[in-house]
Amino acid sequence: MGRMRILTGLVVAAIVATALGGVASAADSKEALTATDVGVSPTEIHIGVIADTGSSLAPGLFQGSVDGVQGWAKWRNANGGLAGRKVVVDVFDSGLDASKARNAIIDACAKDLALVGTSAIFVANVNDMIGCPDKSGAATGLPDYPVLTTEVAHQCSTVSFPINPPLLDCATRTQSPQTYHTSVGAPQWLLAKYGKKALHGVYVYPSDLKASHDSWIPQYKARQDLGITQDGTFDVSARAPQSAFTPIVQTMKEKGSTYAIQGGTANVMIALMKEAKLQGVNTVKAWECTLQCYDDTILAAPETEGLYVDLLFLPFDEVKSNKMLANFVKYVGKDKADGFSAQAWAAAELFGESVQKVVDEKGDNGVTRSALLAATKTITDFDAGGMIGTLDVSTRRPSNCTAITQVKGGKFVRVFPKKAGTFSCDDSREVAVKVDVPSS
Numbered sequence: 001m002g003r004m005r006i007l008t009g010l011v012v013a014a015i016v017a018t019a020l021g022g023v024a025s026a027a028d029s030k031e032a033l034t035a036t037d038v039g040v041s042p043t044e045i046h047i048g049v050i051a052d053t054g055s056s057l058a059p060g061l062f063q064g065s066v067d068g069v070q071g072w073a074k075w076r077n078a079n080g081g082l083a084g085r086k087v088v089v090d091v092f093d094s095g096l097d098a099s100k101a102r103n104a105i106i107d108a109c110a111k112d113l114a115l116v117g118t119s120a121i122f123v124a125n126v127n128d129m130i131g132c133p134d135k136s137g138a139a140t141g142l143p144d145y146p147v148l149t150t151e152v153a154h155q156c157s158t159v160s161f162p163i164n165p166p167l168l169d170c171a172t173r174t175q176s177p178q179t180y181h182t183s184v185g186a187p188q189w190l191l192a193k194y195g196k197k198a199l200h201g202v203y204v205y206p207s208d209l210k211a212s213h214d215s216w217i218p219q220y221k222a223r224q225d226l227g228i229t230q231d232g233t234f235d236v237s238a239r240a241p242q243s244a245f246t247p248i249v250q251t252m253k254e255k256g257s258t259y260a261i262q263g264g265t266a267n268v269m270i271a272l273m274k275e276a277k278l279q280g281v282n283t284v285k286a287w288e289c290t291l292q293c294y295d296d297t298i299l300a301a302p303e304t305e306g307l308y309v310d311l312l313f314l315p316f317d318e319v320k321s322n323k324m325l326a327n328f329v330k331y332v333g334k335d336k337a338d339g340f341s342a343q344a345w346a347a348a349e350l351f352g353e354s355v356q357k358v359v360d361e362k363g364d365n366g367v368t369r370s371a372l373l374a375a376t377k378t379i380t381d382f383d384a385g386g387m388i389g390t391l392d393v394s395t396r397r398p399s400n401c402t403a404i405t406q407v408k409g410g411k412f413v414r415v416f417p418k419k420a421g422t423f424s425c426d427d428s429r430e431v432a433v434k435v436d437v438p439s440s
Contacts, residue, residue: 321421
C-alpha cells in the first residue's frame with residue numbers, strides 16, 4: 001500500500017449532463033438495432049479502460065479508475081444502458097510499462113468503441129490511437145476519455161478528451177517558452193483570507209518522475225506571480241526518509257515561512273508537516289495540497305491539522321446534496337471511492353453524454369466512432385451532474401472551478417465555498433503562464 005501511494009502521487013493531478021429519462025432504449029425505437037461500428041453490436045457497447053494495476057512495484061496502483069468505470073457501467077445499465085444497449089467494460093492492465101500500454105491501445109482499437117477512464121503513466125505513443133481504423137477501415141481514431149495524460153503526446157492527442165485537462169496549450173508545445181493555462185482559485189482564496197503580502201514560503205516538487213515534476217512548474221509559477229513569493233524550492237522523492245525534510249523545514253524556520261505547498265504524495269505532506277512540528281515551526285498560515293492529499297492517511301496523521309486540500313470534485317460526504325455523487329458512492333462503493341474512481345466515473349459520463357448526443361441526432365444506430373468524436377467536440381459545459389466543476393471540453397482547458405476543504409478534527413471540512421454541493425467558478429481564475437518546461 002505504501003508503494004501504491006508513492007506512485008499515485010507521482011502523477012499528480014472529475015461528469016453527466018443528461019437525465020436518466022433521456023436515455024434511449026430499444027423499446028423506444030422502431031428501428032431494429034444493428035452493429036454500427038467496432039465495439040457496437042445489436043445488444044452491447046464495449047468500452048475499454050487501461051490502467052496501471054498489475055505492476056509488482058505498485059499492485060493496484062490505479063485500480064480506482066477501473067472501479068470508477070465499472071461502477072458507472074453498472075449504474076448506466078441499471079437505468080437503460082446507452083443507445084438501447086448494455087455497456088460492457090473491457091479492462092487492460094498496462095502495468096507501468098510503455099509497451100503494455102501501447103499493446104492495450106491496439107487491443108482496444110480492435111474491440112472497443114472508445115477508451116474511458118484510462119490511467120496509465122507511460123502512454124508515450126498515441127499513433128495507434130489516432131490512426132485506429134473504424135468498422136469500414138477508415139483511420140477515424142479511437143475516442144479516448146482519460147483520467148491521466150502524463151506524457152505530452154497523450155496530452156495533445158487529437159482524439160483524447162481528458163477529464164482533467166493538461167495545462168499545456170498544445171499549439172505552443174514546440175515553442176520556447178510554452179504557454180500553460182492553469183486555475184488559481186485556491187491560491188487567490190488563500191491570499192484573500194490572509195492578505196496579499198502575508199504569504200511566502202517553500203515549494204516542494206515531486207522528484208521521482210520527470211513528467212510529474214514538470215507539471216508543477218507552471219502551477220508554482222502562477223502562485224508566485226500572484227504574490228506568494230518563494231523562500232526556497234526543493235525536490236523530494238516520495239520514498240525519501242524523514243531526514244530529507246530537515247533542510248526544508250530549516251529554511252522555513254530561518255525565513256519565517258507562512259506558506260508551504262507540495263505536489264507529491266500524501267505521505268510527503270505528512271512527513272513535511274511532521275518535521276515542521278518537531279522543529280517547532282509555528283509561522284505557517286497556509287499549508288496547501290491538491291487532490292492527492294484527499295486521502296484517509298492524511299486524516300490519520302494528527303500533524304496535518306489545518307491543511308488545505310483543493311478539489312476538482314465534490315467531497316464524498318456530500319451525497320445528500322448531489323444525486324450523481326450519491327450514485328457514484330453507491331455503485332462504486334464507499335470503500336473504493338477515491339480521487340481516481342471519482343474522475344473515472346466523470347470521464348465515463350462524458351462518454352455517456354457524447355453517445356446520447358449522437359443518439360438524439362442520429363438515432364440508436366447512429367453510434368459510430370466518427371459521430372462520437374464529433375459530438376464530444378461540441379460539449380462546452382460539462383459537470384457530471386454537478387459532481388465536478390464545469391468543464392469546457394471543446395477547448396480542452398482546465399476547469400476554473402474549485403472547492404476547498406481543510407483538515408479539522410480528523411475530517412475534511414468544506415471551507416470554500418461554504419454551501420455543500422457547490423463549486424466556486426470564475427473565468428478570471430484562469431491565468432496563462434509562459435514558462436520553458438524542457439520535457440514539453
